[in-house]
Amino acid sequence: MTVKIVIGLDGEDTGERALTFAKDLASRIKGCELIAIYVIEWSPFTFQTPEENARRHKRREEEIELAMTRIVTPAVKSLQDAGFIASGIVRHGDVAETLNALTVENGGSQIIVGRASSGGFSTRIFGSSTQNLVMNADVPVTVVG
Amino acid sequence: MHSNIKFWLTSAAATVLASPLAAQEAMGIDEKVNKIFASITGPFVSLIFSPFPGTNFPWIVMWLVIAATIFTLYFGFVQFRFFKHAIQLVKGDYSDPNDAGEVSHFQALATALSGTVGLGNIAGVAVAVGIGGPGATFWMILAGLLGMASKFTECTLGVKYRNEYPDGTVSGGPMYYISKGFKELGLPGGKILAVVFSIFCILGALGGGNMFQANQAHAQISGITGDYPGWITGIIFAGVVFAVIVGGIKSIANVTEKVVPFMGILYVGASLIILIVNYNMIGWAFGQIFAGAFTGLGVAGGFVGALIQGFKRAAFSNEAGVGSAAIAHSAVRTKEPITEGFVSLLEPLIDTVVICTMTALVIVISQQLIVDPATGNYMLNEAGTAIATVDGNSGVALTSAAFGASISWFPYVLAIAVVLFAFSTMISWSYYGLKSWTYLFGESKSSELTFKIIFCVFIVIGAAASLGPVIDFSDAAIFAMAVVNIFCLYFLMKLVRKELASYASRLESGEIKKFAK
Numbered sequence: 113m114t115v116k117i118v119i120g121l122d123g124e125d126t127g128e129r130a131l132t133f134a135k136d137l138a139s140r141i142k143g144c145e146l147i148a149i150y151v152i153e154w155s156p157f158t159f160q161t162p163e164e165n166a167r168r169h170k171r172r173e174e175e176i177e178l179a180m181t182r183i184v185t186p187a188v189k190s191l192q193d194a195g196f197i198a199s200g201i202v203r204h205g206d207v208a209e210t211l212n213a214l215t216v217e218n219g220g221s222q223i224i225v226g227r228a229s230s231g232g233f234s235t236r237i238f239g240s241s242t243q244n245l246v247m248n249a250d251v252p253v254t255v256v257g
Numbered sequence: 258m259h260s261n262i263k264f265w266l267t268s269a270a271a272t273v274l275a276s277p278l279a280a281q282e283a284m285g286i287d288e289k290v291n292k293i294f295a296s297i298t299g300p301f302v303s304l305i306f307s308p309f310p311g312t313n314f315p316w317i318v319m320w321l322v323i324a325a326t327i328f329t330l331y332f333g334f335v336q337f338r339f340f341k342h343a344i345q346l347v348k349g350d351y352s353d354p355n356d357a358g359e360v361s362h363f364q365a366l367a368t369a370l371s372g373t374v375g376l377g378n379i380a381g382v383a384v385a386v387g388i389g390g391p392g393a394t395f396w397m398i399l400a401g402l403l404g405m406a407s408k409f410t411e412c413t414l415g416v417k418y419r420n421e422y423p424d425g426t427v428s429g430g431p432m433y434y435i436s437k438g439f440k441e442l443g444l445p446g447g448k449i450l451a452v453v454f455s456i457f458c459i460l461g462a463l464g465g466g467n468m469f470q471a472n473q474a475h476a477q478i479s480g481i482t483g484d485y486p487g488w489i490t491g492i493i494f495a496g497v498v499f500a501v502i503v504g505g506i507k508s509i510a511n512v513t514e515k516v517v518p519f520m521g522i523l524y525v526g527a528s529l530i531i532l533i534v535n536y537n538m539i540g541w542a543f544g545q546i547f548a549g550a551f552t553g554l555g556v557a558g559g560f561v562g563a564l565i566q567g568f569k570r571a572a573f574s575n576e577a578g579v580g581s582a583a584i585a586h587s588a589v590r591t592k593e594p595i596t597e598g599f600v601s602l603l604e605p606l607i608d609t610v611v612i613c614t615m616t617a618l619v620i621v622i623s624q625q626l627i628v629d630p631a632t633g634n635y636m637l638n639e640a641g642t643a644i645a646t647v648d649g650n651s652g653v654a655l656t657s658a659a660f661g662a663s664i665s666w667f668p669y670v671l672a673i674a675v676v677l678f679a680f681s682t683m684i685s686w687s688y689y690g691l692k693s694w695t696y697l698f699g700e701s702k703s704s705e706l707t708f709k710i711i712f713c714v715f716i717v718i719g720a721a722a723s724l725g726p727v728i729d730f731s732d733a734a735i736f737a738m739a740v741v742n743i744f745c746l747y748f749l750m751k752l753v754r755k756e757l758a759s760y761a762s763r764l765e766s767g768e769i770k771k772f773a774k
Contacts, residue, residue, distance in 0.1 A: 170425030204358030
């Protein structure tokens with residue numbers, strides 16, 4: 113049976129560290145498949161102007177395109193260059209919730225993410241995406257420091 | 258650019274306020290604007306509000322209520338049958354996760370609501386209760402409940418027949434569903450009717466969506482700061498709106514869009530606190546509402562007066578049947594246009610049945626309306642046109658006094674809320690007007706700019722004119738939209754029924770999946 117490992121990317125150093133760790137881990141597991149996922153933080157419960165709504169579809173396409181070309185495709189390429197079977201996904205949503213949902217949907221057995229580097233007031237109150245993921249994930253989560 | 262505007266406004270205000278002569282002159286400008294405006298709009302207003310021969314019942318009010326009743330019956334009380342489903346749609350239970358990032362049902366609803374929740378709920382209700390008595394509230398609630406079916410019909414069509422452009426943006430609304438729907442049904446005249454609707458929509462945007470807002474915002478501000486010429490408020494408002502819609506300064510709109518919902522919650526919260534504190538009077542207040550609905554309680558025009566005011570204010574507040582919401586809702590991305598219809602039917606409920614009723618209850622409970630102790634009926638003012646109030650207040654000032662009677666500092670919060678509501682409604686209506694304008698004159702940059710400048714000029718006129726002519730023109734223009742829209746909806750409603758039957762059967766069979774666990 114193929115083992116599928118999900119890597120949560122964030123377009124920053126933390127995501128890169130998760131990627132490096134995942135490569136190392138996957139090289140020790142036979143027939144391991146890697147899925148690189150980037151979640152664009154988005155909530156369906158925000159307030160927008162009519163004009164923003166009218167342009168939203170176009171904006172969404174642009175956001176996905178940008179995340180794909182700048183973050184996910186280079187990550188997938190580096191995994192494939194290293195000899196792994198790899199694929200990439202970009203989706204909008206709550207980072208922790210969406211990462212977990214996509215892992216379950218794609219049959220992933222664990223998630224690797226980087227430790228969130230940002231601190232600040234809101235993180236203290238609401239917790240970071242990494243914290244939320246660790247608390248609520250359906251599969252084991254590895255947080256790379 | 259901003260510092261220039263600020264400097265100019267400060268200088269203008271200082272000059273005007275410093276000199277009594279200049280202040281008199283400024284008042285003179287207001288009066289002139291008012292007079293010219295009233296004489297130009299008079300015939301149009303008279304036509305829209307002309308009564309049935311031999312009665313004082315305006316035909317337009319009947320037009321709206323009959324339509325809402327017909328849609329309610331034609332779709333088998335869709336507003337009640339699919340109410341739970343509408344809530345599930347807003348919660349996102351049926352949203353495909355693969356579509357995340359598109360405009361959600363909640364966002365489309367919130368955007369449409371920010372265009373309707375506003376001064377209609379605060380000032381409009383005060384006008385209705387002030388003229389029609391507490392009984393107007395009963396008819397307002399009834400009109401709100403029936404209006405849910407009108408909203409459902411127009412918003413379903415709005416999404417179904419919207420235009421999607423190659424660059425991914427969308428334009429929708431009555432002008433699109435009228436022309437496309439009529440063509441689909443092989444009916445003539447769709448294009449002409451769409452053009453007529455667009456003209457009325459532009460007038461509505463300039464009237465209720467602009468002048469009424471500016472006018473009442475000025476009334477609220479001057480009520481706190483002391484009287485000063487309306488055109489000063491008008492120019493400040495016009496400057497800010499100009500910065501957003503022409504200058505593209507999104508930060509102002511973004512802040513407003515985020516603050517306005519909280520203001521709405523605060524408003525409902527304050528109303529609830531007043532009702533809880535006066536819980537022993539709630540039964541009495543409802544008693545007044547029911548008694549007034551059928552007897553009038555001495556109000557000018559009796560119960561018919563209450564009914565007319567209730568229906569009029571409900572329609573002005575929730576805009577059901579007017580067609581404006583169809584423009585706002587058409588941006589949602591869904592494979593099933595009817596789902597947006599279900600979501601939109603929540604609008605009149607939130608706007609009219611909940612928020613307007615709160616305002617009315619607070620006004621009644623605060624006993625701002627003077628009752629004759631001898632008869633138990635309401636006393637009329639000297640002119641005999643409205644109920645006498647404690648301080649002679651009407652419109653937004655009446656609501657403010659009603660809240661102030663229980664929570665002394667609330668008028669200040671209300672003043673901020675009124676200004677923000679007025680601003681967000683203006684932004685929404687500038688978009689509705691713009692969509693109609695571009696439908697008529699094409700989607701070019703110069704045509705858009707022309708409309709936006711006209712829109713800003715009308716803000717100044719609206720703030721300077723007195724309430725009477727502004728409120729008449731605002732109502733007339735918005736109801737004129739409803740004349741065309743509803744006429745066309747009668748022809749197009751069979752298309753919605755087909756959609757409804759198909760969706761209902763697929764929902765029952767489980768073909769339409771629920772994504773939420």
